[in-house]
Amino acid sequence: MQHNDPSQELAHIRGLMERSTRFLSLSGLSGVIAGVVALGGATLARFHINEALAPDTDALTYGTARGEALFTDLRMTLITDAGLVLFVALLGAFWFTWRRSRKTGQYLWDASARRLMLNMLVPLSVGGIFCLALFFYGLPGLVAPATLVFYGLALFNASKYTLDEIRWLGVSELLLGIVALFWLEAGLLFWAIGFGVLHIFYGGLMYLRHERGAEDNA
């Protein structure tokens, strides 16, 4: 009869249950690429806004006729810009995660990946529809905070099925989104920090913590 230390035994079992339910192939480089693309997109948006507003660059305020007229012209440009950013960021994220799952020999589309996607996509799609509605009701200033808040909620919700850093990324996005809600004029700046800087920071952190050592051995 062999009896291991019962608390060690329990820790072992818990560890297994955790590892088998979480999607751990998520690559930090996915975050870094998404962040870089977001910063590029934000710069482009800033450029378009500046161009439309010239010469006075701070006129995109709400409730004024001039702001609304400007916004109508800008709307399609900004939506196209945002759509492009989303597409390129997703493509990059998918590619790095696919590469990592090949390296670690894990399945890209296993039960844990499906759980992660479902828990991420439900809040995210609702957020996307919500933001499109804001755009079409002429409330573009609320879009940046709303994307941050919904993205934060989606990450927070999905984080129990993947790496722990995602939880902190989610919390950071939520805090940033809440601050941005009360600072609408700086919406694009907050958006760039949330989707650009935070992605690069947490992505880099995930890469350093989970991948760099592992790649040396591979």
Place this chain on the structure above:
Amino acid sequence: MIEQLNKAFESRVRLGIMAVLAVNDWVDHSQLKELLGVTDGNLASHLAALEELKYVQVRKRFVGKRPNTSYKSTVTGAKAFKAHLEAIERLIPKPNS
């Protein structure tokens, strides 16, 4: 109290298999192998023992052209695993608070 510990789970591998199956639906052979860090043969013999006890059910099918075997805990297996966990927990001395 020792008697409540299930003999089928004396092996760490078997206990590990049940732990993974307790929180997942169908898990395939290669995933189990990777999670538990054991050889194919070792895993297969433990799985056969658990199947014999009707603790796990087996599903064999083809995914594309490759055969794929996956496992799922039965209700009996889940109950046995839960009882075993509770028995282990009772073995841990309670901190005096």
